[in-house]
Every structure is written in structure tokens, then in C-alpha cells.
Amino acid sequence: MEDLLMGERVEKDSIGEKKITSSAYYGVQSVRAKENFQITGRRLCPEFIRNLAQIKKAAAFANHEAGPLGYRRMQAIVHACDDVIAGSLDDQFIVDPIQGGAGTSANMNANEVIANRAIEYLGGKKGDYSIVHPNDHVNMAQSTNDVFPTAGKLTAMDLIFPLLEKLDKLNGALSEKAEEMKGIIKIGRTQLQDAVPETLGQTFGSYASMVRRTAGRIKNSEKELCSLNLGGTAIGTGINTTPVYRSRVIPILANLKKLPLTAAADQMDATQNLDCFVAVSGALKSCAVGISKMCSDLRLLSSGPRGGIGELALPAMQNGSSIMPGKVNPVIPEVVTQVCFAVIGNDASITMAAEAGQMELNAFEPVLFDRLFDSIEEMTNAVSTLTSNCIVGIKANRERCLAILQAGTGAAAALDPYIGYCRSAEIAKESMRTSMPFTELALKESGLPAEQLEKILNPNLLAGSVRADSDEKNSAAV
Numbered sequence: 001m002e003d004l005l006m007g008e009r010v011e012k013d014s015i016g017e018k019k020i021t022s023s024a025y026y027g028v029q030s031v032r033a034k035e036n037f038q039i040t041g042r043r044l045c046p047e048f049i050r051n052l053a054q055i056k057k058a059a060a061f062a063n064h065e066a067g068p069l070g071y072r073r074m075q076a077i078v079h080a081c082d083d084v085i086a087g088s089l090d091d092q093f094i095v096d097p098i099q100g101g102a103g104t105s106a107n108m109n110a111n112e113v114i115a116n117r118a119i120e121y122l123g124g125k126k127g128d129y130s131i132v133h134p135n136d137h138v139n140m141a142q143s144t145n146d147v148f149p150t151a152g153k154l155t156a157m158d159l160i161f162p163l164l165e166k167l168d169k170l171n172g173a174l175s176e177k178a179e180e181m182k183g184i185i186k187i188g189r190t191q192l193q194d195a196v197p198e199t200l201g202q203t204f205g206s207y208a209s210m211v212r213r214t215a216g217r218i219k220n221s222e223k224e225l226c227s228l229n230l231g232g233t234a235i236g237t238g239i240n241t242t243p244v245y246r247s248r249v250i251p252i253l254a255n256l257k258k259l260p261l262t263a264a265a266d267q268m269d270a271t272q273n274l275d276c277f278v279a280v281s282g283a284l285k286s287c288a289v290g291i292s293k294m295c296s297d298l299r300l301l302s303s304g305p306r307g308g309i310g311e312l313a314l315p316a317m318q319n320g321s322s323i324m325p326g327k328v329n330p331v332i333p334e335v336v337t338q339v340c341f342a343v344i345g346n347d348a349s350i351t352m353a354a355e356a357g358q359m360e361l362n363a364f365e366p367v368l369f370d371r372l373f374d375s376i377e378e379m380t381n382a383v384s385t386l387t388s389n390c391i392v393g394i395k396a397n398r399e400r401c402l403a404i405l406q407a408g409t410g411a412a413a414a415l416d417p418y419i420g421y422c423r424s425a426e427i428a429k430e431s432m433r434t435s436m437p438f439t440e441l442a443l444k445e446s447g448l449p450a451e452q453l454e455k456i457l458n459p460n461l462l463a464g465s466v467r468a469d470s471d472e473k474n475s476a477a478v
Contacts, residue, residue, distance in 0.1 A: 009127040025092040025126065027112035027134065033105030037096040044106055049093050052155040053084035055230065056138055058253035060247075063140045064243035072122065073137055079118035090112055097370040102363040103148030111138040140196040141241040141249075143233040145271055145361055152369045153225040154257060156280060159376040160222050167287070168385040170179045173391040174208035176209060177201075183458040186311055186401040187410050194408040198461040200311070200396050207294045213288035221276075221283040225295045226261050229270035230255075235360040236268030259342040273363050274354040274362050284375050285347040291383070292340035295333035298390070302330055310400045315393035332390040339382035346371040411457045418456065419446050 009027035010021045018028040041327070060077040063069035069077075079365045083089055095105045111134035116126040118138070126129040132138065139147075182201030187194050232241050233245040238246055244325065248265075254261035264270035304310035320329035349371045353364035362368075413427040426447050431438040439457055443450055 001382065011127055020124065020127065022427050025089060025113040026094055026118040027116065027127070029108040029134075030094055030112050031103065033095040033099060033101075033109065037099040037105065039096045039098040041372070042097060044091075044093050044095065044097050044109075045155060045369075046087065046090060047203060048097075048103075048106075048369070048373070049083050049090060049150055049153045049159045050087070051151040051158070052106070053081040053114065054145065054256050055142075055253060056110060056114055057081035057085075058249055058256055059140065059142055060138075061252050062245045062249040066141075066242040067249055068242070069137065069140060075117035076121040076132060077114060079121050080114040082111070083117055084114060089117065097366060099366050100363075102144060103365050104144045106366070107139070107144040107147050108134065111135065113121055114138045120268055141231075141233070142395060143240075143246045145230045146229045146236075146267075148365055149271070149274070150228050150230045150253075152277070152365060152372075153228065154259075155369070156277070156372060156376065157222060159227050159373060159380070160280075163376055163380040164219060165219075165384070166216055166387065167382050170383050170387045170391065171208050171211045171215070173387050174211060177391065177394060178203075178205035178208060182395050183406055184396050184401055185463055186397055187405045187408050188320055190209070194410050196410045196413050197405060197465045200401070202463065203297075207297075210290040210294065214283070215217060216291050217286055218280070218283040221279040222472065223476060224276035224279055225263045226259060227276070228261055229264050229267045231263060232267035232271050233459060236266075238267065238393050258366055261267055265283070268360065272357055272360050272362060274357065274365065274368060277368055278351055278354045281347045281350040281372055281375065284379060285344050288340035288343040288379065291386070292337045295337045295340075295386070298333045298394075299330045309404070311397055311404070312432055313395045314390055317389060334381045336386045336390075339378045340406040343375045343379055346375045350375075356394060405459065406437055406439070411438055411442075411462055412461075414456050414462055415442065415448075418448060 007022045009022050009273050010017050011020050012018075013028045013164060015032065018031055020027060020031060037342070057078050060074045060081070060281060062072040064071065093106075093109050095109045097106075099105045115129065115132045115134040115138045118132040119128055124129050178201045180201075181204060182199055184200040185197055186203075187199055188196050188198040228250055229236060231238055231241055231249050233241060250261055250263050270292050298312065298314060301309050301312040302314045305313070314330050314332070316328045318328075320327035320331075350368050353368035353371075354362065356362070409428040409431050412424045415424040415427070423446070427441055428438065428443070431441045432434070434441075438454075442448075442457065443453055446453060448456070
């Protein structure tokens with residue numbers, strides 16, 4: 001029923017009647033949800049909206065094959081789904097991503113929008129659900145409890161793909177820096193104290209290895225998302241479905257998405273347990289931990305430039321102070337580290353949401369998906385800016401690396417096999433006390449010939465960038 005003077009129509013649900021703007025594709029249940037759940041002020045993730053429509057499209061095809069859904073209704077629903085997938089109806093998805101009801105509001109928002117658009121394709125007016133009904137036709141053979149988690153899995157996979165691309169580019173940039181700086185010797189540090197020598201190439205090579213490993217972990221965890229409970233409906237038993245629908249809906253969806261989707265071996269398990277999302281979040285957290293540690297290293301190695309370590313120079317991106325002229329801060333590693341903190345915090349929310357499920361359903365999928373999608377998207381953007389605005393422009397300060405190396409006692413460990421740990425320690429402490437370069441003091445106090453000592457303390461040898469003659473070393477060892 002429509003009030004043309006007011007530009008409104010009246011819709012009814014089990015709660016009662018509600019006036020809806022005539023031009024709106026959403027309906028009464030979407031409006032109630034918007035009123036009830038004013039939480040984040042944001043709307044559903046666009047990729048999530050499109051995946052809801054993909055599921056509805058696959059269900060329409062499957063229900064037509066099974067018989068209950070006639071051709072004209074099926075075609076109208078499919079066309080409406082295509083409009084949603086194209087993004088032309090995004091403004092009609094009005095519910096908050098964090099909502100009560102285990103995602104029912106989001107599912108009904110999709111059902112109502114698709115139904116009203118399909119009604120228009122069939123020549124009717126919005127709200128005339130005798131033509132296409134949100135529940136009876138668009139939601140046919142479905143439940144929020146299999147649609148919502150399926151959309152969550154598809155969306156996570158959609159978002160992970162660009163993240164893996166960005167991680168691959170970060171690995172490439174780090175590997176190029178490793179090659180570029182392989183000949184630059186610097187002092188290594190353990191517990192922020194001088195240790196043995198290494199090359200900057202080795203430093204960046206280890207960062208690249210970390211990125212490859214964590215990216216692989218994310219990719220492996222993603223495989224679990226391909227197992228779906230779609231067709232299980234309310235609790236996984238498949239109530240209100242047909243055998244044809246259950247056998248066809250996932251293969252149709254797999255073809256639409258071009259993904260290796262399969263039916264979960266245990267649909268009830270897949271409906272009530274969300275540990276697959278915990279695995280994905282855990283892999284993201286692992287990635288965040290590694291990248292945050294790397295960013296901390298970059299800030300320390302570039303600290304100064306006069307009063308700190310200063311072995312690296314990061315690209316100058318913006319003024320660093322409103323009061324101190326000329327100050328430049330490591331803003332890119334700083335922002336990336338903050339994103340990593342957010343991802344780690346999101347993982348805690350995701351873990352608790354997955355744990356809090358009860359009996360045959362988890363009611364807390366909305367916050368789990370909201371936090372998971374944020375983690376993936378924010379990490380993707382952070383990795384992108386880290387690569388393009390920091391890593392590719394890093395320069396080494398060769399002179400500073402050499403000066404710190406020569407002033408330190410990191411080479412003392414190399415003398416252990418020749419004069420023993422205690423004697424090496426005495427020379428190192430004397431060097432620190434007198435500020436005499438360790439190599440000079442070792443020549444004076446170690447008792448080793450200058451030629452042999454020069455070979456032992458060769459910084460390239462100490463950093464492992466060249467190999468010693470093992471026979472010569474063994475013959476000289478004490």
C-alpha cells in the first residue's frame with residue numbers, strides 16, 4: 001500500500017506496520033535494524049554486499065533447477081542481484097555492520113533490496129511482495145545462518161587476494177634492498193647491545209624471508225574458507241531445501257566466483273563453529289607482529305640522524321614537528337606499526353566472538369566479520385604505503401656503518417677459538433675502557449701474528465659474506 005501524497009508506502013512485519021520512503025528498495029526489516037543498531041555509523045563492507053547478492057543469485061538458479069522458483073521470478077531476481085553486484089544499489093544497504101540477530105538484518109536488507117528491484121523488473125511497484133517476496137522467493141531454501149557465514153568467507157577471500165599481492169611487492173622491494181646492500185658491513189645487535197658483524201643485505205634479506213613466510217601462512221589459512229555450510233539452512237540439517245538445490249547451489253556459486261568452493265563435510269559443524277576465521281585472523285596477526293618488529297628496527301636504525309644510530313636514511317615524507325625546524329620523523333613505519341597494533345587487537349575480538357557461540361549457532365559473526373575485514377583492508381593499505389613510501393627509498397649510510405663497526409668490540413667473539421673466551425673478553429673490556437680500537441688492541445695483546453689476525457677479523461668473514469678456509473682455521477685453533 002502506498003501513500004502518494006506523503007511519498008511513502010506502508011510495510012508490515014510480525015512486529016507491526018512501518019512507513020517506508022516510496023523510492024527505497026529496502027523494506028521494513030531493514031528500517032527496524034537501522035533504528036535498533038546505531039553502533040559504528042558505518043555501512044556493510046561493499047565486498048560483503050556483493051557476495052550476499054552472489055549467493056542470492058546462485059540460490060535463484062539452484063531453486064529454479066529444483067523446481068520451486070519459476071523462470072520469470074528467477075530471471076528478475078538474477079537481474080536484481082546483478083545490479084547489486086555492479087554496486088548501483090549500495091546506498092540501499094542501510095544496516096550497521098555490528099548488529100544483533102546473528103546477521104539476520106544484513107541478510108534481510110539484501111532480500112528486501114533484491115526483491116523490490118526484481119518487482120520493478122516484473123513491472124510492479126516496490127512493496128508489492130505478492131510479485132517477489134523477500135523471504136519466500138529471494139531467501140528461498142536459505143537461512144541467515146548459512147548465507148551470512150558464506151558471505152563472510154567469500155568476502156575474506158576477496159580481500160585477502162590484494163593483501164597477498166601487496167605482500168609480494170613488499171617482499172620484492174626488500175629483496176632488492178638486500179641485493180643492493182649486500183656489501184655494506186655493519187655491527188649486529190642483540191638486546192640493543194653491540195654483537196657480531198653482519199651486512200645490511202643480510203638484514204633486509206631476513207625481513208624478506210619473514211614477509212614470504214607470513215604471506216604463505218595467510219594463504220594456507222585461506223584454504224579453510226572454501227568449505228561452506230550453504231544449503232544447511234538454520235542449523236545445518238538442510239530444512240526447507242530440496243536435494244537438487246543442495247547439490248547445485250555451491251557448484252553454481254563456485255562458478256560465479258571462480259573459486260574452488262565445496263560443501264562442508266559436516267554442515268552442522270560449519271554452522272556453529274567459526275574457527276576457520278580464527279585461523280585467518282591468527283595468520284594476519286602473525287604477519288602484523290613480524291612487520292611491526294621490522295618497522296621498529298627501521299626506526300631504530302634510522303634514529304638520529306646525529307644523536308642516534310643513523311645507519312639508514314628513510315625517505316623524508318613530511319615535516320616532523322610544528323616547533324622544531326628541519327625535524328623529519330619516520331612517519332611511515334609509525335603508521336604501519338599502529339595498523340599492526342589494530343590487527344592484533346582485532347584478533348582478540350575475533351577470538352572471543354568465535355568462542356562465544358552457543359549450541360547450534362554463533363550470534364557474534366557480525367563483529368567478527370567487521371573486525372576481520374578491517375584487519376585485512378588496513379593491513380593491505382599499510383603494506384602498500386610501507387613499500388612505496390618507505391622501503392624503496394631507503395638509503396644506507398656506509399660511513400656511519402663503518403665508523404660504528406670499527407669503534408665496537410663485536411669482533412671479539414672471533415678470537416675465542418684462538419685465544420679463549422676469557423682472554424678475548426679482557427681485550428674487549430680494555431678496548432671499551434681506553435677507547436682504543438679493538439683491532440689495534442688485539443694486535444698488541446692477543447699474541448697472534450698480524451697476518452693471521454687480519455684474516456680472523458676480516459669483517460666480510462665475520463659477517464658470513466665470505467667463507468674461511470676451514471683447514472687453516474682448524475690448524476690455528478687452540
